[in-house]
Amino acid sequence: MIDEDIAEATLKSAESKGTFLLAEVRTEERNSRNLSVKSSQVNNISTFQDSGMNVRIVLRSGIGFASSNLVSKAEGARLVKQAFKLAKTASRKNPVALSQEPAVRTDWEVRQRRPLVDISTEEKLEYLNSLDSAVMKTKVKVQGRYYEVKDYEISGHFANSEGSRIRSFLPRLKVESFNLVSAKGQTAQSIRQWGASGGWEKKDDWDLVHALPQEMRMLKKQLEQGRMVKPGTYDLICGSEVAGIAAHESCGHPMEADRILGREMSQAGKSFVSPDMIGKQIGSRYATVMDDPTVPGTYGYYPYDQEGVKARPRYLYKEGLINEFLQNRETAARMGVQSNAASRSEFYLREPIVRMANTFVAPGDFEEDEIIGDVKNGVLMHSFTEWNIDDKRYNQKYVSREAYFIKDGELAGPAKKCTLEITTPGFWGAIDAVSKKVGFDSAECGKGDPMQGMAVCTGGPVLRLRSVMLK
Amino acid sequence: MSVLKETAQHVLDIALKAGATDAVAEAVEISVKQVRFSNSQIDAINAWTENNVILFVAVGKRVMSSDLRELDNLDALTEQVVSLAKRAPPSKTYGGIASGKFKYAKPKIDKRILSLDDPSKPVLEAIAGAEEEGAVNVGGTLFVRHSAAGIASSGGALAADENASLDLSVRAFSQPEASGHTLSCTPHLSDLKPRETGLRAGQLASRAKNPVQGEQGKFDLVIEPMCLTELINTTSNMMSAMLVEIGSSMYAKKIGKPVASKHVTFVDDPTIESMSRQTFDHEGVPTRRNVVIKDGVLKTYLHSTSTAKRFKTKTTANAGPLIPTPFTMATQPTAFHPVVIPGDWKVDEMISDVRRGLYINNAWYTRYQNYSTGEFSTIPRDAILKIENGEIVGAAKNVRVSDNMLNLWKSIDALSKNVEEIYWWDEASPPSTVPTVRIRQMNVTRSS
Numbered sequence: 003m004i005d006e007d008i009a010e011a012t013l014k015s016a017e018s019k020g021t022f023l024l025a026e027v028r029t030e031e032r033n034s035r036n037l038s039v040k041s042s043q044v045n046n047i048s049t050f051q052d053s054g055m056n057v058r059i060v061l062r063s064g065i066g067f068a069s070s071n072l073v074s075k076a077e078g079a080r081l082v083k084q085a086f087k088l089a090k091t092a093s094r095k096n097p098v099a100l101s102q103e104p105a106v107r108t109d110w111e112v113r114q115r116r117p118l119v120d121i122s123t124e125e126k127l128e129y130l131n132s133l134d135s136a137v138m139k140t141k142v143k144v145q146g147r148y149y150e151v152k153d154y155e156i157s158g159h160f161a162n163s164e165g166s167r168i169r170s171f172l173p174r175l176k177v178e179s180f181n182l183v184s185a186k187g188q189t190a191q192s193i194r195q196w197g198a199s200g201g202w203e204k205k206d207d208w209d210l211v212h213a214l215p216q217e218m219r220m221l222k223k224q225l226e227q228g229r230m231v232k233p234g235t236y237d238l239i240c241g242s243e244v245a246g247i248a249a250h251e252s253c254g255h256p257m258e259a260d261r262i263l264g265r266e267m268s269q270a271g272k273s274f275v276s277p278d279m280i281g282k283q284i285g286s287r288y289a290t291v292m293d294d295p296t297v298p299g300t301y302g303y304y305p306y307d308q309e310g311v312k313a314r315p316r317y318l319y320k321e322g323l324i325n326e327f328l329q330n331r332e333t334a335a336r337m338g339v340q341s342n343a344a345s346r347s348e349f350y351l352r353e354p355i356v357r358m359a360n361t362f363v364a365p366g367d368f369e370e371d372e373i374i375g376d377v378k379n380g381v382l383m384h385s386f387t388e389w390n391i392d393d394k395r396y397n398q399k400y401v402s403r404e405a406y407f408i409k410d411g412e413l414a415g416p417a418k419k420c421t422l423e424i425t426t427p428g429f430w431g432a433i434d435a436v437s438k439k440v441g442f443d444s445a446e447c448g449k450g451d452p453m454q455g456m457a458v459c460t461g462g463p464v465l466r467l468r469s470v471m472l473k
Numbered sequence: 474m475s476v477l478k479e480t481a482q483h484v485l486d487i488a489l490k491a492g493a494t495d496a497v498a499e500a501v502e503i504s505v506k507q508v509r510f511s512n513s514q515i516d517a518i519n520a521w522t523e524n525n526v527i528l529f530v531a532v533g534k535r536v537m538s539s540d541l542r543e544l545d546n547l548d549a550l551t552e553q554v555v556s557l558a559k560r561a562p563p564s565k566t567y568g569g570i571a572s573g574k575f576k577y578a579k580p581k582i583d584k585r586i587l588s589l590d591d592p593s594k595p596v597l598e599a600i601a602g603a604e605e606e607g608a609v610n611v612g613g614t615l616f617v618r619h620s621a622a623g624i625a626s627s628g629g630a631l632a633a634d635e636n637a638s639l640d641l642s643v644r645a646f647s648q649p650e651a652s653g654h655t656l657s658c659t660p661h662l663s664d665l666k667p668r669e670t671g672l673r674a675g676q677l678a679s680r681a682k683n684p685v686q687g688e689q690g691k692f693d694l695v696i697e698p699m700c701l702t703e704l705i706n707t708t709s710n711m712m713s714a715m716l717v718e719i720g721s722s723m724y725a726k727k728i729g730k731p732v733a734s735k736h737v738t739f740v741d742d743p744t745i746e747s748m749s750r751q752t753f754d755h756e757g758v759p760t761r762r763n764v765v766i767k768d769g770v771l772k773t774y775l776h777s778t779s780t781a782k783r784f785k786t787k788t789t790a791n792a793g794p795l796i797p798t799p800f801t802m803a804t805q806p807t808a809f810h811p812v813v814i815p816g817d818w819k820v821d822e823m824i825s826d827v828r829r830g831l832y833i834n835n836a837w838y839t840r841y842q843n844y845s846t847g848e849f850s851t852i853p854r855d856a857i858l859k860i861e862n863g864e865i866v867g868a869a870k871n872v873r874v875s876d877n878m879l880n881l882w883k884s885i886d887a888l889s890k891n892v893e894e895i896y897w898w899d900e901a902s903p904p905s906t907v908p909t910v911r912i913r914q915m916n917v918t919r920s921s
Contacts, residue, residue, distance in 0.1 A: 036796075036797050036803065038797075038802065038803060040566070040715075040718065040719060041718075041719075043564060043565050043566045044536070044561075044562055044563065044564035044565075044566075045564065045566070045802075045803070045804060046536070046538065046564075046797070046802075046803035046804050047536060047537050047538070047557075047558075047561050047562075047564075048537070048538045048539060048540075048796050048797060048803060049537065049539050049554070049557060050539055050540045050542075050796070051541075051542065051543065051550070052540065052542045053542065053543070054542075056521075064515060064516075064517065064518065065516070065517040065518075066517070066518055066519075066520075067517060067518075067519040067520070068519070068520045068521065069519075069520075069521040069522075070521065070522045070523075071522075071523050071524060071525065071542050072522075072524065072544075084520055085520075088506075088517075088518035088519070088520060089518070091515075091518055091591060091592075091593050092515040092516070092517065092518050092593065093515065093593065094514055094515060094516075095514045096514065123557075123560070123561055123562065124562060127562050145720040145845075146719040146720025146721060146845075147719070148719045148721075148802075150797075150802070152797075180719055180720075180721060182719075182720035182721065182845055189720075189843060189845050189846060190843065191720075191721070191841075191842075191843050191844060191845065263511075263512070264511045264512045264610065264612060265509075265511045265512075265516055265612075266511075267511045267512075267610070267612035267644055267646070268511070268612040268613040268614060268642055268643070268644035268654070269614075269898045271837075271854070272649075351521045351523065352521075353517065353519050387841075387842050387843070388840045388841055388842040388848070388849065388850060389840055390838035390839070390840045390850060390851070390852055390873070391838065391852070392838075392852050392854065392871070393837060393838075393852075393854050394650075396871070396920075397852075397871050397873070397919065397920045398920075399850060399873060399875075399918075401842050419842065423873070423918055423919065423920050423921060424920050424921060425920045428920065428921075448899065451507070451509070451614055451898055452507075452899075453898065453899040470921075471921030473918070473921075
């Protein structure tokens with residue numbers, strides 16, 4: 003149970019130290035559990051209880067952030083002193099400013115039908131073993147079999163000197179799998195993750211007892227029957243997993259305002275996008291990419307960000323145009339706009355920075371059959387394995403995990419290692435059809451220094467890209 | 474006895490009294506200051522402290538681990554972990570923890586690091602250095618790190634450890650697409666070279682000016698230590714016995730076989746003075762120098778006691794964290810400080826022998842199609858310099874190395890005399906000491 007008096011006392015301590023633009027105190031408690039199974043055997047069982055607090059002091063001369071896993075009034079006072087000193091030391095040439103945002107007083111929580119804390123280790127083990135058994139029953143040769151379930155609840159309290167007070171409760175569930183399938187002297191790997199905000203009931207949505215065996219059979223078929231794609235120009239149909247990773251990597255990341263302003267320049271890098279590119283063409287009129295933290299039940303869900311700003315859907319690319327950057331209060335002030343609630347932190351020890359939530363390509367009005375039916379010579383890249391993108395987010399690569407040739411509007415057998423290496427405008431500019439139904443995948447996005455793994459979703463409908471080079 | 478060692482011993486005693494048959498307790502204190510800078514000015518200064526006890530217990534084959542963070546409630550929390558272990562499903566592959574009469578090296582730290590009062594000064598020196606060489610935009614981080622640990626185990630481990638280090642990262646831009654990235658990583662305050670680090674980043678950024686679109690094809694690569702350490706991140710991970718077990722390693726079934734060129738000797742050595750010097754592994758076994766690849770031949774995987782038992786060998790003192798950490802699996806043996814033994818080449822000589830190649834400062838985003846076969850790609854970044862007929866003739870951009878990681882290590886034919894300690898973000902990690910190397914005929918691709 004978070005003692006909110008400590009936050010109040012810490013804010014008072016900050017007020018007694020002098021003037022500032024903003025003082026924030028964030029307190030968190032987290033209970034986490036982890037179970038992993040390797041080749042039908044328990045590999046590890048862990049349980050954690052963690053709590054901590056941080057203080058962020060914003061002066062015109064700089065920002066100081068101090069955090070600790072001790073929670074007390076004395077520790078709060080120590081963190082205030084330290085954060086003030088750090089903020090003064092920064093001596094910024096360009097003074098810090100923050101966007102003005104309304105104070106918020108609210109409580110929010112994600113409800114659970116089957117609370118994660120009530121699920122026994124035995125039940126989780128039974129679940130993971132059921133996945134492993136289902137995989138084994140396929141008779142596919144699966145050399146590597148590793149499964150993990152992680153779940154946690156975060157209770158939070160946010161207070162700032164402008165009057166915001168936000169209590170929160172967020173449970174999350176995640177299942178990961180690693181499988182290595184072999185056939186005909188070759189191997190194919192499958193590294194997957196499923197995540198949601200909510201209780202144990204969320205696993206039912208994923209239906210992994212059927213989905214994982216299907217994946218093993220698919221990989222076997224790819225190995226046994228797959229033909230290499232002859233390098234050349236094809237129409238490419240991207241499944242929702244591929245649409246989602248492209249939305250995340252070549253839209254979400256380059257549209258992060260801190261990146262655009264250079265704050266991540268020595269780690270995750272800068273962006274090909276500059277502040278004056280709002281309204282500029284980046285893709286075809288079918289290219290609309292959203293980032294929406296408010297989708298209920300998603301892995302990246304939150305209604306208020308960690309500066310206390312109310313979340314809302316953001317249209318990053320809209321009908322092919324660069325539309326809106328992801329902003330926190332500092333970047334928003336520098337660009338003369340309001341924050342759109344993109345400030346997130348992995349946990350209390352880390353500073354909040356600009357992050358994505360659930361980034362996805364917006365649906366269109368095509369049926370999937372129509373999209374494939376209109377392709378004479380093409381490839382369907384249903385899912386991917388290897389992928390990467392450069393640090394300005396302009397040159398990306400996706401290699402298929404599951405792909406099929408398309409001949410005269412029909413699927414024509416598995417395609418092996420289909421490789422798309424393309425620029426960002428090349429990808430978004432080639433889209434000429436988007437399906438109606440959006441699929442989501444969960445992921446951990448890495449950014450920040452120290453690295454902060456952040457719960458996000460990627461997603462999209464089926465996309466058709468005309469005349470792109472495949473390798 | 475140090476306070477942390479006492480804490481660890483106390484938690485161990487409580488665990489054993491509560492019924493644990495094996496237990497390891499590691500008490501840790503971490504204190505970090507970080508200066509973040511970009512656009513040639515400081516953005517924020519962050520500081521954090523962590524005090525916790527990592528506890529692993531076994532009751533027979535029933536195992537449980539936890540990260541205890543309520544230090545005023547350690548007894549009750551420890552009893553709770555043992556109680557949970559008693560009710561946990563058994564782990565049939567659990568192979569026990571190390572036992573023996575262990576002798577530990579005495580840790581020594583440079584205490585002047587702890588009294589570094591104003592960490593912004595070296596940052597401003599680094600920025601000035603880069604600007605002196607023509608940089609127009611400089612960013613990076615300076616970390617001031619101090620950590621202490623005490624460990625106690627039912628196998629007889631009882632020791633204390635301490636480390637202090639500095640790591641400065643400077644990325645300088647001379648143009649929007651021309652940059653250089655350099656580091657200064659050291660456990661000694663006097664070895665932190667902020668101005669020199671800035672100067673070199675600025676020089677690389679200047680040499681990278683006016684890059685042209687890179688070409689596809691086979692190229693010889695001369696890669697700096699930062700780029701090599703980026704590749705070591707995944708390479709060293711695949712040396713872990715646990716990754717081999719689950720089929721996620723290109724080194725599976727390759728003990729005694731060539732996995733690199735004969736010029737390559739790869740060692741994990743946490744005993745040398747470095748950012749990641751470590752007295753004991755996470756089971757409390759004294760760390761040691763392990764030769765993993767000798768003259769190109771794979772000699773061992775990295776083991777904990779449990780994986781060693783399954784592989785019918787002995788631990789290499791590489792037991793990793795007993796709890797899961799971001800991007801690693803719990804109980805995964807891990808490299809602490811990779812070292813690639815240097816050669817006898819000067820970097821200029823390495824370049825002079827290249828007809829068509831690239832000199833690469835840094836890389837990131839290394840990803841694999843298949844860890845078991847090693848097919849991968851990585852993205853060169855910062856200075857990418859074109860080499861033609863033994864000379865650097867300009868800069869390139871927008872290229873990717875798309876090849877096979879085993880092939881890459883087998884294609885190294887020259888290693889520099891000089892080595893650097895490298896640690897950058899979570900990309901060029903863990904902290905490693907490596908030379909510049911030349912790799913023949915790598916496949917380079919780009920966007921169409």
